[in-house]
Amino acid sequence: MECMNMLKVSRFAAKKIRQGICLLDSRDFGQVPMDNQPVSLMTEQGDYLGQAYLSQQNKGIGWFFSRENVALDQDFFENLFRKAMVKRHSYFQSESTTAFRLFNQDGDGFGGLTIDIYNQYAVFSWYNSFVFSIKDTILQAFRQVFPAIVAAYEKIRFKGLDYESAHLYGEEAPSELTILENGVAYQVFLNDGLMTGIFLDQHDVRGSLVDGLARGKSLLNMFSYTAAFSIAAAMGGASHTTSVDLAKRSRELSQAHFKVNGVDLEHHHFVVMDVFEYFKYAKRKGLTFDVIVLDPPSFARNKKQSFSVAKDYHKLIAQSLDILNPEGLILASTNASNLSLEKFRQELEKGFGNRKHRYLTTHRLPSDFAYNKKDESSNYLKVFTIQVQK
Structure with missing residues (x-):
């Protein structure tokens, strides 16, 4: 398949492409007269930049893929x-x-x-x-x-x-297919909607839990989905885990991970509840935890409120502090590609206020998730392990 059509791009778009950024942003291109096809990109002066294809998607209007003239064969x-x-x-x-x-x-x-x-x-x-x-x-x-x-x-x-x-x-x-990660078994499903039961980009974070980050400790897993963090912690010696997610199906899917690893559910609890409601519930009941995992979607909405990582993550931190034991740990995670590492850290700091804390580790994408090193947003995962001091 040859690139037949030529498309001249603005000076700003040409600069980004030359810097190595591959995602084509509609803001840089204005009105594009074609869609769903490969194109040759030229500067305003007529200099050849390389090849791309145009196709509207959730983020961007296409991708640059080669500086050479190649066929997509x-x-x-x-x-x-x-x-x-x-x-x-x-x-x-x-x-x-x-x-x-x-x-x-x-x-x-x-x-x-x-x-x-x-x-x-x-x-x-x-x-x-x-x-x-x-x-x-x-x-x-x-x-x-x-x-x-x-x-x-x-x-x-x-x-x-x-x-x-x-x-x-x-x-x-x-x-229901059983896979292994860091020696822990997980049950996944390959043909049931967009999800598979596990987010593979969290290999290394779950690995830290398997290696004993929560050994002997109680762990609260918020926005838990199928509780993959919780079973990793349990296999790493956590004494208790509590997994909270609003989806009713989350309980059944979460328990499956524990059962396939032969872990007794006596000390592992699964709560179907809105996360912010659970914070209130835990505070009312005097429940506290040694480790709290926060891995929310970038944006979420329910009947009462909406949540945006970029604007609202500090609220999760502030409410976690109310139920975190002394010297406890917070694992703060986001996969929001539009939020830089530094901006994410600034959002966390708003939640900590004057509480003393220190950053122990930072996780980015694991090695199998190769990313474009010329584009910071390509390395979208950001996870901090933070110890909150007395």
């Missing part, structure tokens, strides 16, 4: 996949971790596509309709490079289709 993707495989060599060899990201958008040379591995199954995520339109070429390249992957699924992460998830090829996975 099977050979192109096979080359990318071979490079991605080399980067993840240690994951393919690991016996303790069998789920990881194999291909991560512009970090691996082509934005709009991610591929995750769960044991011998692959999950493709298409972020715009152009990538979806060339999926047959991508799948052919993938099967050539990774013949040992027995089957694949897809997730549709753009608007316009009437489904979110589907089986692509090969033998279907069990409805």
Whole structure:
């Protein structure tokens, strides 16, 4: 597939592309006369910049992918996949971790596509309709490079289709599939909406809990989803865990992780409740915790209020302090790509006020989540482990 159409870009857009930023921002392009196609980008002076494709998605209007004149054919993707495989060599060899990201958008040379591995199954995520339109070429390249992957699924992460998830090829996975991470078993589901039951970008944070960060301590896991942090803590020796999420299904999904690891539920509790309501409940009941994990969605809304990481995270910190034991730990996490590390830290500081505290560790994306080192927003994960002093 050749790039036939030419598109002249503004001086500001050309500067960003030359700096290495691959995501094309609509604010830099104004009115674009074409969509869902590859293009050659030129400066206002007519100098060749390279190749991109245009396709509207949740963030941006397309992706720059090559400074050279290349065809988006099977050979192109096979080359990318071979490079991605080399980067993840240690994951393919690991016996303790069998789920990881194999291909991560512009970090691996082509934005709009991610591929995750769960044991011998692959999950493709298409972020715009152009990538979806060339999926047959991508799948052919993938099967050539990774013949040992027995089957694949897809997730549709753009608007316009009437489904979110589907089986692509090969033998279907069990409805509940057990994978390993840091030696801990997790039950995942590959063909049930956009989620799979675990966020793989938190490998290292869960690893710190498996390694004993909460050993002998009580842990509160807010916005817990399937309580992956909680089972990691339990396997690392936590004495008690409490997992809080508003979704009714969260209890069943969370308990599955504990059961597959043979962990008795006597000291592990699952609460279906709004997080802010739980803070009030815990304070009223005199409940306190040694470790509190905060991993909210970037934006959320319920019947009573909305929540934005950029504007409201400090409220989570302030309310956590009311139920945190002396010398307790807060694990503050966000995946908001529009919030820099420093801005996130400033938002946390608003919540701490005058309370003494110190930052122990900072986690960013794990090694399998290759990111574009020229674009700070590509390394979107930010997690601080913070000790609150007396």
